[in-house]
Amino acid sequence: MQTNLADFIKGTPDGDEADSILRACVHCGFCTATCPTYQILGDELDGPRGRIYLIKQVLEGAPVTRKTQLHLDRCLTCRNCESTCPSGVKYGRLADIGRKVVEQRVRRPLGERLTRALLKEALPRAWIFKPAFKAGQLVRPLLSPALQDKLPPTPAPGRWPTRTHARKMLVLDGCVQPAMAPNINAASARVLDAFGVQLIRAPKAGCCGALRYHLNDQEAGLDDMRRNIDAWWPLLDQVEAIVMTASGCGVTVKEYGHLLAHDGAYAAKAKRVSEMTLDLCELVPQFEAELGARLQGKIAGRVAYHPPCTLQHGQQIRGKVEGVLRAAGVDVVLCADSHLCCGSAGTYSVLQSALSHELRERKLQNLEATGAREIVSANIGCLTHLQAGTETPVTHWIELIDRALAA
Secondary structure (H helix, E strand, O other), X not given: OOOOOOOOOOOOHHHHHHHHHHHHOOOOOHXXXXXXXXXXXXXXXXXXXXXXXXXXXXXXXXOOOHHHHHHHHOOOOOOHHHHHOOOOOOHHHHHHHHHHHXXXXXOOXXXXXXXXXXXXXXXXXXXXXXXXXXXXXXXHHHOOHHHHHOOOOOOOOOOOOOOOOOEEEEEOOOOOHHHHOOHHHHHHHHHHHHOOEEEEEOOOOOOXXXXXXXXXXXXXXXXXXXXXXXHHHHXXXXXXXXXXXOHHHHHHHOOHHHHOOOOOOOHHHHHHHHHHXXXXXXXXXXXXXXXXHHHOOOOOOEEEEOOOHHHHHHOOOOOHHHHHHHHOOOEEEOOOOOOOOOOOOOOHHHHOHHXXXXXXXXXXXXXXXXXXXXXXXXXXXXXXXXXOOOOOOEEEHXXXXXXXXXX
16 A cells, blocks of 8 residues: 655654555455454444555544544454454554544543543552442442443452462563452462462552553553563563463563663563563463363363453464363363454443444354353453353353362
8 A cells, every 4th residue: 555644753653653554455355354343333434444544544644533533443453354464464553553643633522531531540550440449349239230240249369379489470460350350360370389380479560551552542551561661670580471361461561562662761671571471371381281180070061262352363372272271171162253352342341332232242142152151261351341241150261270270
């Protein structure tokens, strides 16, 4: 695709990156067929190809309208289009660049500005979110169904292992997961402890930065990333890896090196952090043989696995969770259209609730058609979003392994 970027962005890091991405696109349309919002709305401008065209116009200096903003807002950034694209177009990065420019040019209605400000200020700060979440749970019956969806019961985390091991790894607590599902990291620590790995938490590490970055407060998101790097840096020589138990955090931390490449003080550190980062499903296969020997016959019944977009499209990791579960003797299945987003997508379920709920209903229909007694996934957002729409238990896959080991 030919481009002619406007002076305001030409020659800048964002401009150079956007120009390279745009030139890679050949407008073949393969991406449109796998775009969840295009499947629902049937509008070319609500698919990747149309959005790429809109962003190209914006970066070439065309007038920016509220309609442009709406079509970009409706994008889940699931990055399914990246998995489909034969030309390797990095649509997710282009969307970030385009949204940032549009946000600067189009003033949102007051209600949207207030909602986004609340999400940006409250969710990434555990000291705000955790007490607010607990308070919301206390009055949950009095709230609207939409708010009740966001306030599920919190399972007890159980014990954190106290044994010391020669093999040590860092784990990110994140922002909302410690309040909503504290058992995920505790279960991860217990499973890895059983195989001789000690998980360490860095107290000053928090939100991975994705939340504010993808809400177009990119500088604040980069500050969250720098804070995590500062918290981890003194410990990196003592650990093998940085383990992510939420794939949404994992895809972001793996991109620190790229996102901070132009920061002279953090570029090298960010690159090392990204290189040391592993999703939990990349680590556990090291123990598959022993896991299988210990768990054969302990997990009965069919389990459906929902692969998060941040894992299968963002990190391009497929098959590893299923491989671990099958090694443990689990009858694990994928549902029809398992490549499609469940509609959670970070804050999308709040900001685009109608589209989000329709995608959830489609996903749950496919998951329930498998006849599974339990649904497992690998990201806190997917877990809570799906659980709000079904009576079938929805848990993190590591919790299933943890329960079996304890049985």
